[in-house]
Amino acid sequence: MSTVNRSLKLFTATALAISVSACSFLQQQPEVTYVKDQVYKLTVLHTNDHHGRFWQDRKGRWGMAARLTLVNQIREEVKAEGGNVLLLSGGDVNTGVPESDLQEAEPDFMGMNMLGYDAMAIGNHEFDNSREILMQQEKWAKFPMLAANIIDEKTGETLFDPYTTFEFNGLRVAVMGLTTTDTPEQTNPENTAGLEFRTPVDVASKLVPELEKKADIIIASTHMGHYKNGDYGVNAPGDVTLARNVDGIDLIIGGHSQDPLFEPDQQNGTYIVQAHEWGKYVGRADFEFLNGDLKLVDYKLIPVNGKKGKPTLAQNKEMLELLKPYKDKASELIEVKVGELDERLQGERSEVRFKPTNLAVLLNRAFMEKTGADFSVMNGGGIRASLDEGEITYKDVLTVLPFGNTVTTTELTGQEVIDYLTVVALKPTNSGAYAHFEGADMTIANGKVSDLTIGGETIDLNKTYKMAILSFSAGGGDKYPNLKTKSGFVDTGFVDADVLREYIENHPQIKADQFAPEGVIRL
Template sequence: DGGDTWQGTAVALKTGGEAIVKAQNYLGIDTMVGHWEFTYGKERVKELIEKLDAKFISQNIVGDDPFADEYEELIFEPYTIEERGGAKIGIIGQSFPFTSTANPKEFTEGWSFGLRLETLQEYVDELKNEKKVDCVVVLSHDGFSVDQEVARKVKGIDFILSGHTHDPSPEPIVINATVIVIAGSHGKYIGRLDIDAKNGKVKGYEYKLIPIASNIIPADPEGVKLVNELYAPFDKEFNEVLGKTKGMLYKRDTFFSTFDQLINDAIMDEMKCDVSFTPGYRWGTTVLAGENILMDNVYEMCGITYPDVYTFELKGEKIATLLEDIADNVFNANPLYQHGGDM
């Protein structure tokens, strides 16, 4: 699991992420890294990890509170070694390196995030030379462009399972013998990677990006039962009809999304302001033209742990600087400074 999983839906917010952990355990997730998970705060993250059957790993999160026991220590295990089909696979975790700047710092105060390519190289070498694994995989929430740069700078990674930027890549990208794959977001695809590895070497691989057509693939009865049980306490609130949309409402595009426009219009109407900004994160269920807008749909777009609306008086120069800074985070010419695909 590449992260951004515990947060972003009504049932996730209402249960502090626990409903999603139950779903992950049902699915049989083996390993996980994080990003928006951390917006529940450090203590809640630790509580959820205790409930999670999977291993939560990250080589790039270090304690930076000089008065804490974990000062300059890894917060999580950096890697795990899994045996599959007779092969030893080393999996290194790479959570979102810009978490403490992309999200409010109070959620992770005392933890330091970063790419940490030097230590990543050390763990790759350790797995290959000391642990004698047959294959090294990085489970990453860096972003697709960033991971391509990681492959250029860190030697010996066999595969990067990329995330964060929601890109679906039908074919792998190979850089310096490192194979990078990314399978989109929101359950629209499953990425299947078959690896032939033995005696410390990858001999071959096959990759498929498989579309998930929910109107063709029958639902799993046990999965449906679990989802219904998790949603049952909130059914009345979530299914409240707030209106009907004439056009398609979505929140997926880097530059403009119709649900963002609806949110901004609502803020401007309520706050009596001239300009409104809303975070451009790209998630939530698309509402098709003519469909009802449910409370659940609004939660999917706005249900974060810090949903406050603030008003300021800003001059045009300040607004222009703000927009330039945001654009720089998305489109920086150096991939290592790109924070993601959200405007």
């Protein structure tokens, strides 16, 4: 049993000794190592979806230096009352801020080490980088990165430790990790090749009874999303589904849906918590354990300098010293001007997942200019920020396109173009799959695409057209048709942000009204 072997490595020497000696004379009943009639105080702190925010934002909000001040305060307070603290992450440390992305989240993992994280769940965005970088991150981390449901198809073993255990004067706590099965669709397919993402409910149903033999408290640190009433819609099932279908989990530390859950959601005896995103909050759950019973005494989300007014939490000096060199190095790399813009180009989530926008037009034109494609398709979920009027820096460009996808082209016959667009043009609003077009005009109505023109001319079924699209979508991301197996497919290897940067450098005075979206009619 590989699972057992991997977890044994993480046992403290004491716990291992106890479990070995207990096994020899206690075959039937689960061993008990906690002290009878002693009230144990356990405080679980948690964050999730950090997404590269190691540094405070421009307004002095968030950041790991203020987070450490807060965590230190709580640790001292809990210690003074004879309690213990666990600090857990619900995953997605990676992707979102160029300063972090350019350095492969090294500052973030170093910051987590200084904060003293005890474990983290693997998030889907941990797969935005190559496997090599992910494994480097696991080496940087002085805490286990957990995922019980990600299986390496070659070895049949979990890619990461499935769980870890902690022991506080006889009180034993197990923390397991679970990752959304949407991961292979939500990142570059190459990075999840050879991995199987098993259904969390199935994996946990087997693992929890095993953990119950060796722990008094079972925590799932997950990256699956909290969906109210378990209504997960087009997403993979999340924490509510897990809690309802698997007995015995005391607490789920969640992530992925980036919810501020100000009150824990209680399902089937399991508390589900989540602390919004970006280190805006630290979640704090105070438990008392007595003779096998676990009681949640208090729960709150504590803002990290996020409230209006003067920041109240000081920046921890040691953390600033650790992170400043990374910040400086990144600034040099990215704060270079590439062009100017007269009006905002729209890239907000509330825009690009709902309607055609001028920024999407500009991106598609940049991809077409670079590749000579006849038309271009861009998924709304790949656009991560707007471009504001005024100076455009490389940093701004990287914030719009942080994922490092490459631009691909595919040669398609007129009929293949119609078939392809009939799939992607019908992707719903309010989803990352929502498609933007340039060079292809059409009417989308009643589940059909009609009046299709390419480059202003009615599509010719026998002609061949060249389409540009990012590698994420070309590889089947967002359930777009997979183009990589087609004979006319070429991955240019040009990184999206660099293509955008080049386009702006070639057209350094961008006029927003020249990128007004038109030509696609949705009825």
